[in-house]
Amino acid sequence: MARPAESVTGLVVRLQPVKDHDLIVTLLSAERGRLDTWARAGRKSTRRFGGRLGLFADLRAEVRVGRGTMPDLVSAEVSHQWLVDGASWPALAFASYAAELALVAAQPDHPDADLIDWLRACLEQAPSASVDLAGARLAAEIGFLHLLGSFPDVRRCGSCGGSTAGGAVWLIADEAPTCSSCVVGGARQLDAAALLALSELTRVEIDIRLAAELVGEARALVTTRVGNLLAQVLHAPLRSAASLDPLTRLAGGAPEPRSNR
DSSP, rough: OOOOEEEEEEEEEEEEETTTTEEEEEEEETEEEEEEEEEEETTOOOOTSSSSOOTEEEEEEEEEOOSSSSOOEEEEEEEEEEETTOOOOHOOOOOHHHHHHHHHHHHBBBHHHHHHHHHHHHHHHGGGGGHHHHHHHHHHHHHHHHHHHHHHHHHHTTOOBOTTTTTTOOTTTSSSEETOOOTOOOOOOOHHHHHHHHHHHHSSSSGGGGGOHHHHHHHHHHHHHHHHHHHOOOOSSTTHHHHHHHHHTTOEEESOOOOOO
């Protein structure tokens, strides 16, 4: 006897065509964490799936879990579509990059509400990301690293534990900055405004406008350090970065190509 369907809510982060009409739909689910589902006739059925299944959609879905097989997506209704048809290429590239980062962190049967909220914040701000695409990317990456517990506390000196409010230097990516009182030599400085922006960016509900507080040498330094941290976290280059990298450089982003190798 077939098992009863289970109600889930989820955000579509990946679609993989299978055969002629089927889809594998990967959800970030509030109930089940990362959830790969099989949508039979998902590319042509509008009745069972409430319209065309698309990326970056919040769904209310019915899923039937079998024994040792991929769960079937029995039905789905779109409750919100984050990026509408006609979205700009920079917005799509940024959204795809954020979704792929989320997939790196998501685990089956381990719901992560903060990760879903972070991704929704990225998708909400994706249409305006092209105003400062490099800054938007940097803000998203800082928020992501903070979620993983991989971003250092920039408010406290890594040497003495005191406040960095008077300025600091950040010499090693995975170590906290050193306050002006402890620094020796003429290393590059992060002033109070840059440190405040970094502190504010370490939140789930990121605000990409805060990246505008990082300018000149401060942004170049932070971009390099964040790139180093991501290289430590990611086990392989992200496919979506191949589209975002050239757009970021054209928008006045990183001083050197970003790489996860």
